[in-house]
Amino acid sequence: MEDVLDGPSAGSQASASGSADASADSAVVSDTVPAADALGRTEPPVGGPGSIDGVSGFMGMRWDDPQTVRLQIRPELINAGGLLSGVVTYALVDYCMGSTLWAQTTAEERIATIGISINYVQTATEGEIVCSTMLDRRNRTTAVMRSEVRHEDGRLLVTAIGSYTIFPRRRS
Numbered sequence: 001m002e003d004v005l006d007g008p009s010a011g012s013q014a015s016a017s018g019s020a021d022a023s024a025d026s027a028v029v030s031d032t033v034p035a036a037d038a039l040g041r042t043e044p045p046v047g048g049p050g051s052i053d054g055v056s057g058f059m060g061m062r063w064d065d066p067q068t069v070r071l072q073i074r075p076e077l078i079n080a081g082g083l084l085s086g087v088v089t090y091a092l093v094d095y096c097m098g099s100t101l102w103a104q105t106t107a108e109e110r111i112a113t114i115g116i117s118i119n120y121v122q123t124a125t126e127g128e129i130v131c132s133t134m135l136d137r138r139n140r141t142t143a144v145m146r147s148e149v150r151h152e153d154g155r156l157l158v159t160a161i162g163s164y165t166i167f168p169r170r171r172s
Helices: 054-059 086-102
Strands: 062-065 068-072 109-120 128-138 142-151 156-168
Touching (some): 054 086, 068 086, 086 109, 086 128, 086 142, 086 156, 128 156
Antiparallel strands (some): 062 068, 068 128
């Protein structure tokens, strides 16, 4: 699966992906672009309901800032084994990485997930979880980030590293 952002954050706006073709020619661009700020940039929503698309809305993701996304665990997010689905934490990481990088791009740049390696350390069945992401390196065409997902009680649930491609915005 592949996601590309043509608007706010990949991780925040688009990326519930495992891997993506890094070529801009084969990228799928989102049709939903939030309103631009005074500098012409779009940013992921901060606070409040803050969903930016159907996936983040269904999951209940909320942004504190581009590097921090939280989610309240609810019954629909629990798998058949009675635990929080790995898909939920993977999506949370991908959206958070995307929004972290999106905050570092220009209006002429777009981003897409190349790959994320995730380690499931523990799980949870209730409460709130918070993903925090750090941008480790960004150059003209790629970025590398790391994330942690923690339960509200402080337990480490997930660690991840991810890489994203950065490419010029396509003109319509």
